[in-house]
Amino acid sequence: MMAQSQRPDGDDLAPARERVLVAGAGVSGRATIAPLQALGARVTVTDTDPAALAACAALGADTVVLDDDVPARIGEFSLVVTSPGFRPDTPLLSAAAGAGVAVWGDVELSWRIDRAGVYGPPRHWLVVTGTNGKTTTTSMLRSILGAADRSAAACGNIGLPVLDALTAEPRVEWLAVELSSFQLYWAPSVRPDAGAVLNIAEDHLDWHGGMPGYVAAKARALSGDVAVVGLDDENAAALAPQASGRVVGFRLGEPAPGELGVAGDSLVDRAFGDGGVFGDGARVALGPASGITPPGPAGLLDALAAAALARAAGVSADAVAAGLAAHEVGPHRGQVVAATDGVTWIDDSKATNPHAARPALLAHDRVVWVGGGQLKGAAVDALVAEVGPRLAGAVLIGVDAAKIAAALARHAPGVPVVRVVAGDDGDVQQRPDPAVQAEQPSRTRVLPPRTSADDVMAAAVREAAALATPGTAVVLAPAAASLDMFRSYGHRGDAFAAAVTAGRNRDERYDEP
Numbered sequence: 382m383m384a385q386s387q388r389p390d391g392d393d394l395a396p397a398r399e400r401v402l403v404a405g406a407g408v409s410g411r412a413t414i415a416p417l418q419a420l421g422a423r424v425t426v427t428d429t430d431p432a433a434l435a436a437c438a439a440l441g442a443d444t445v446v447l448d449d450d451v452p453a454r455i456g457e458f459s460l461v462v463t464s465p466g467f468r469p470d471t472p473l474l475s476a477a478a479g480a481g482v483a484v485w486g487d488v489e490l491s492w493r494i495d496r497a498g499v500y501g502p503p504r505h506w507l508v509v510t511g512t513n514g515k516t517t518t519t520s521m522l523r524s525i526l527g528a529a530d531r532s533a534a535a536c537g538n539i540g541l542p543v544l545d546a547l548t549a550e551p552r553v554e555w556l557a558v559e560l561s562s563f564q565l566y567w568a569p570s571v572r573p574d575a576g577a578v579l580n581i582a583e584d585h586l587d588w589h590g591g592m593p594g595y596v597a598a599k600a601r602a603l604s605g606d607v608a609v610v611g612l613d614d615e616n617a618a619a620l621a622p623q624a625s626g627r628v629v630g631f632r633l634g635e636p637a638p639g640e641l642g643v644a645g646d647s648l649v650d651r652a653f654g655d656g657g658v659f660g661d662g663a664r665v666a667l668g669p670a671s672g673i674t675p676p677g678p679a680g681l682l683d684a685l686a687a688a689a690l691a692r693a694a695g696v697s698a699d700a701v702a703a704g705l706a707a708h709e710v711g712p713h714r715g716q717v718v719a720a721t722d723g724v725t726w727i728d729d730s731k732a733t734n735p736h737a738a739r740p741a742l743l744a745h746d747r748v749v750w751v752g753g754g755q756l757k758g759a760a761v762d763a764l765v766a767e768v769g770p771r772l773a774g775a776v777l778i779g780v781d782a783a784k785i786a787a788a789l790a791r792h793a794p795g796v797p798v799v800r801v802v803a804g805d806d807g808d809v810q811q812r813p814d815p816a817v818q819a820e821q822p823s824r825t826r827v828l829p830p831r832t833s834a835d836d837v838m839a840a841a842v843r844e845a846a847a848l849a850t851p852g853t854a855v856v857l858a859p860a861a862a863s864l865d866m867f868r869s870y871g872h873r874g875d876a877f878a879a880a881v882t883a884g885r886n887r888d889e890r891y892d893e894p
Contacts, residue, residue, distance in 0.1 A: 393493045393570075396460035396483045397422055402451075403442070404473055405464025406433035409487040412542035413462050414440045416494055425458070427451050427473070452476035459483070462490050465563035468588055486567025488560060491543035493570065500547045505555045507690045510565060510602040511579025511617070513737040514683045515539075517675065518579060519559040520711060521687035525704030529696040531555045538564060555694065562598040563588065569601065572625075575693040576602035577609035577686045581616035582736030583759040596620070607693040609686055612640065627659065629693065631685035633678055638662030641685045641692075646670050648685060648705075653692040668702030675710045679740045713874035715741060718881045723851025726881045729858040730874030735764040738860035742768040745854035749845045751877070753779035754861030761788045761860060769793030774848030776801060776841045780865040786823060798823035799844045801837055804830035834866040835876045842880035 398421045403410050406428035414437060417424045426437040427447040434444040445451060455461070455476040461484045467474055477484050485493075495503050509519045519535050526533035533555040536546035546556055560568070578599050583592065600620050603610070608624030611617040612632040621628045629639060629652045636642030636651045639662070643649065648667040654660030673684045688701045710716070713730040720726070729741040734757070742748055742764075748771050765788040774797040777785050782800045789798050804827055828840055845855045857877045859870075867873040 394420060394497050394499075397462075397485075397490065397493070399423070399459035400457060401425070401460045401462060402427060402455070402458040403437075403462045404428075404447070404467055406430060406437045406444075407464060408540075409542050410462075410464055411437055411440065412544045413487050413490055414442045416490070416499070416544050416548070417462070418442075420494075420499070422460075447473065455480050455482055460485065462487060463567055465561060465567055469566070484567070486564055488537065488543055488558075488564045488568040489570055491547060492568060494544070495547055501552065504547070504553065505694065506558055506571070506573040506605075507556065507694060508558045508560055508571070508573040508576035508602045508605070509579070509686070509690070510560045510562070510577070510599050511611070512582045512734060513732075514579045514679060514686075515559045515561070516711060516731070517680070517714060518577070518683040518687045519557050521684055521705060521708050522557040522690055524708040525687060525691040525696060525701050526555050526557065526694070528704035528707060529691070529700035531694075531696070533557060535559070557690075560602065562595055565601045566594075566598040571601065571604070573602070573605035575607035575609060575690050576605050577611075577690055578602055578617045578620055579611050579682065579686050580614035580736065581620075582614075582734065587758040607690075609689040609693070611682060611686065613682065629653075629689050631682065631689055633681060633685075641667075641689050643670050643681060643685075648673075648681075648688060648701075650688065650692055650698065652689065665698050666702075667698050668705055672706055674708060675715050677740060677744055680710075713871055715744075716874075716878075718878045723853075724846075724849045725854045726877075727854055727856045727858075728874045728877050729856060730863070730870045730877065732858040732860060733862050733870055734759050735761050735860045738858040739764055739767065741856055741858035742771065745771065745856065747771060747773050747850075747853045749773050749848045749853055749855045750775040751778075751841055751845055751855065751857045752859045752861065753777040753782040753785055754859045754863050754873075755779065755865045756781040756784060756861050759860075761785055762792060764860060765789055766792040769796060772796045773850065773853050774798070774845070776844045776848070778802075778837055778841050778866065779859070779861060781861055785860070790823070795822075797848060799841075799848075800825045801828065801841045801844060802826070803828050803832040803837060834872075835879070837866065838873070838876040839880040839883065842877065842884055846884060 401417050401422045401424050403426040406426050414424050425443040427445045428434050429447050438444045452472045461477045509515050516539050519539050523535035532553045534546040534553045535557045536543045538559040538561045600623050603624040606626040608628045610621050612630040631641040635644050639652050641650050646669050650665040651662050667688050673680045684705050716728045718726040718728050732738040732741050769792050777800045786798050849855050863870045863873040
């Protein structure tokens with residue numbers, strides 16, 4: 382088993398024992414209040430949402446509405462604990478940097494608290510990051526740890542703040558920590574027992590200022606004792622030389638010594654021997670590949686990454702197999718919502734970038750694509766060019782629908798395209814797009830002003846039904862984020878499922894109401 386990471390000096394928490402400003406009153410921000418207070422800090426929370434601030438005040442924190450005056454007062458604080466969504470160039474954080482005030486993310490605070498032994502001996506951290514597959518891999522890892530009778534929690538970007546996992550009862554010793562690029566950026570001190578980078582594709586480029594910044598943030602997951610990298614992904618594999626510890630790769634094909642992979646119908650480990658120590662390249666079977674959920678190449682890669690992290694933690698091959706067999710796919714990750722008259726309706730709302738949408742669309746021979754939202758600076762042309770031959774139609778929603786329509790015009794001009802917009806945007810989005818070629822059968826459906834996001838999705842589902850024929854899959858794989866219209870990708874997926882169900886109940890042919 383790997384050595385426990387070094388415990389830092391208690392002075393690492395010195396700024397957290399004074400006046401602390403928490404930037405962001407969401408779930409991660411609220412989770413920091415009690416631990417900071419326990420350290421002796423006077424906590425002030427700032428946010429633009431009065432209701433969220435009221436919830437923080439009920440926990441005993443001072444609150445202040447985030448406006449132009451807050452950055453001017455930054456010198457009053459010894460530390461800013463920021464929500465991961467705050468960009469480094471926001472006025473508040475720029476002011477903190479200029480004044481020499483430390484800025485930590487909630488994960489950085491969690492790491493320092495854990496290493497200092499505030500809640501008992503430090504835990505074991507197994508970190509998962511990547512552009513896609515983070516939540517599935519983290520869930521698989523948690524299932525494997527459970528099968529090995531390890532007291533464990535899945536936390537971080539998966540929903541449970543790390544601080545809440547540290548204070549949970551009964552105590553957990555192993556943390557399966559999903560971390561986004563934002564969280565990694567604001568957590569420079571984290572040195573996990575083992576960390577994995579699954580894959581890297583264009584995403585959040587607007588936040589990071591470009592691809593180099595995004596890649597650098599992801600690479601921080603490889604700063605611990607064992608670095609797990611996806612060898613089938615060029616960008617992830619290129620990070621191996623930057624790893625601090627032993628590198629273990631995983632691939633879909635036959636693994637070489639020091640790797641995990643697939644041979645026939647078996648997951649195979651050639652990196653670790655019995656007891657979690659590094660082996661000599663001998664083949665160890667980790668269970669059947671055919672039983673992995675979600676099925677398909679993406680699910681297999683996630684399973685291999687989870688297995689590598691678990692094996693680095695000393696988990697037996699039998700426990701890996703049992704944990705993967707027990708794993709169930711989470712919501713909005715390729716769920717079949719309905720199957721009616723030969724048409725299958727699939728919710729893959731978690732496909733929030735082109736890289737994630739690719740396997741969702743390529744999994745079917747004939748597809749009506751429901752896509753659109755916030756592309757976050759990512760290019761969609763390569764995706765459209767690859768999936769274009771499979772498309773029976775595309776229904777597009779959201780702020781970047783025009784960019785996806787233009788890509789379809791360039792690379793799949795024969796595909797029928799329908800853009801569904803609210804009337805508030807109609808004056809902009811109804812204008813002819815010069816990139817849309819005349820031979821493309823495209824049109825825009827304009828809904829009344831201030832139409833809700835759920836009703837826009839319902840209209841999109843009706844348009845998709847009109848394009849679908851028996852043998853077609855209607856796939857919600859937006860290739861974009863959801864926050865331009867919806868509360869979350871979960872809300873978007875729920876709206877899709879509700880619209881499909883309502884259409885079935887109203888009329889199996891999904892005619893207009």
